[in-house]
Amino acid sequence: MNDSKKINKVNLRNNLTNNHPKNLGLNLFRLGILLLATAPSLSFLFLLFSTFGGFLNREDKFLKDKYNWILILSSFLMILNCFLITTDLIKIPESENSLIWLGLLNWIPLFWCFWGFQNYLNTKEERLFTSKLLVIGSIPVLISGFCQKFLGLYGPYRFFNNLIIWYQRPLGADGGVSGLFNNQNYAGAWLCIIFPLCLGFLFKKQKKIFLKYINFSIVSAFVTMIILTTSRSAILAMLISYLNLEKFTKNKFLSIFISIITTILIVKILLLINIDIQKYITDFLPTGISNKINYFKFSNLDTLPRFDIWSKSISFINQNLFFGYGAGSFPNMYSLFDGNFEGIQHTHNIFLELAFNHGLLVALLILFVMLSILITASKKYFFNNKNHDLSLIDKAWIISFANFLIIHMFDITYFDGRISILSWILLAGLRKMNKTYS
Numbered sequence: 001m002n003d004s005k006k007i008n009k010v011n012l013r014n015n016l017t018n019n020h021p022k023n024l025g026l027n028l029f030r031l032g033i034l035l036l037a038t039a040p041s042l043s044f045l046f047l048l049f050s051t052f053g054g055f056l057n058r059e060d061k062f063l064k065d066k067y068n069w070i071l072i073l074s075s076f077l078m079i080l081n082c083f084l085i086t087t088d089l090i091k092i093p094e095s096e097n098s099l100i101w102l103g104l105l106n107w108i109p110l111f112w113c114f115w116g117f118q119n120y121l122n123t124k125e126e127r128l129f130t131s132k133l134l135v136i137g138s139i140p141v142l143i144s145g146f147c148q149k150f151l152g153l154y155g156p157y158r159f160f161n162n163l164i165i166w167y168q169r170p171l172g173a174d175g176g177v178s179g180l181f182n183n184q185n186y187a188g189a190w191l192c193i194i195f196p197l198c199l200g201f202l203f204k205k206q207k208k209i210f211l212k213y214i215n216f217s218i219v220s221a222f223v224t225m226i227i228l229t230t231s232r233s234a235i236l237a238m239l240i241s242y243l244n245l246e247k248f249t250k251n252k253f254l255s256i257f258i259s260i261i262t263t264i265l266i267v268k269i270l271l272l273i274n275i276d277i278q279k280y281i282t283d284f285l286p287t288g289i290s291n292k293i294n295y296f297k298f299s300n301l302d303t304l305p306r307f308d309i310w311s312k313s314i315s316f317i318n319q320n321l322f323f324g325y326g327a328g329s330f331p332n333m334y335s336l337f338d339g340n341f342e343g344i345q346h347t348h349n350i351f352l353e354l355a356f357n358h359g360l361l362v363a364l365l366i367l368f369v370m371l372s373i374l375i376t377a378s379k380k381y382f383f384n385n386k387n388h389d390l391s392l393i394d395k396a397w398i399i400s401f402a403n404f405l406i407i408h409m410f411d412i413t414y415f416d417g418r419i420s421i422l423s424w425i426l427l428a429g430l431r432k433m434n435k436t437y438s
Helices: 003-017 021-035 040-053 066-086 097-106 108-118 124-150 184-203 209-228 232-248 252-271 273-284 287-295 298-303 305-319 330-336 350-358 360-383 392-407 417-436
Strands: 157-159 164-166
Touching: 021 040, 021 124, 040 108, 040 164, 040 417, 066 097, 066 108, 066 350, 066 360, 097 108, 108 417, 124 184, 124 209, 124 392, 124 417, 184 209, 184 232, 184 392, 184 417, 209 232, 232 392, 305 330, 305 350, 330 350, 350 360, 360 392, 360 417, 392 417
Parallel strands: none
Antiparallel strands: 157 164
């Protein structure tokens, strides 16, 4: 073990044993991470309180980080926009003032958390431990999904006077599994964001063979459950995760094995084209995915819901570039201006949603923060890593946040608090990686 690894382990052990506020914050942070998927209400409290300890005993200063200034400006513009709408200085049709102000809770508190979480993600050892907690905390999601699909166990299950709710809904027409989440797309988003971390542990060299079997079983369960959610964006992100992380693994035998199995499946499908490929796909894949694949054709793009939603969203934004319409306004606006589909709740793209709700400048500022941190980390860890002792889990961490962005180009699961907090935890970790190797 080299000196840097010894120093990092000593620092990590000191953080756990020293009796000071940061130690309490670290314990709250880790408990919040472990409970994030299964007990979000308790997790939110633990994570929020942990941020206060995250402000202590750190060398970097809050106002010396350019990204904090950008988030402060974004917060000011969001509050100003809400004020202008509620005082009717900006006339917005069909707006609900209560939802407009509540919408700020999806963003401004998490800007604060972004800074507070960084102090618990300083080293690759701390990020490794956090990754383990995220994977372990996701196992109940897998169990609930399998119970929903194969055992017909439906909820909702309520604990501690509704403080914790596992929805466990009956399967819909497409058979998509949601598990303890409220929606199958939320479940798919959570699983595919965590999935690269699972791959990182699988590809990571292990001295104990039983750990390799456990990691392989977890990865297999994640792949199965992501497919069962029928979420196309989640399945796409899962495939991208493997293709990006596979080339960095030193365990070439395992990587080649997985690639061979994947290739065999693809070849088998191609050979069956002359028999009845559509019937084969229908039998092999969950009904929901088969229907979605059959429905998608380039010739009928203009009839797809997202095409209509995105086109109307862009039109609304063009009419009100600098000031948004407020959170919760899109369903009424879409319906008011002859939307072609019923039950549409948002723009199905996170940056269109930001621009629609809070104005184009806010969307560009937050887009800059996320992409700038992600691109900087990717350059240092993937393209210029000859001089750094880099962790496979850190590479997986980068891909996890990239998966979050991929999903949110086509859908918005951010409004589930578990996924929004997870995204800012990952972004905080990326920020600390960039500072470490700056």
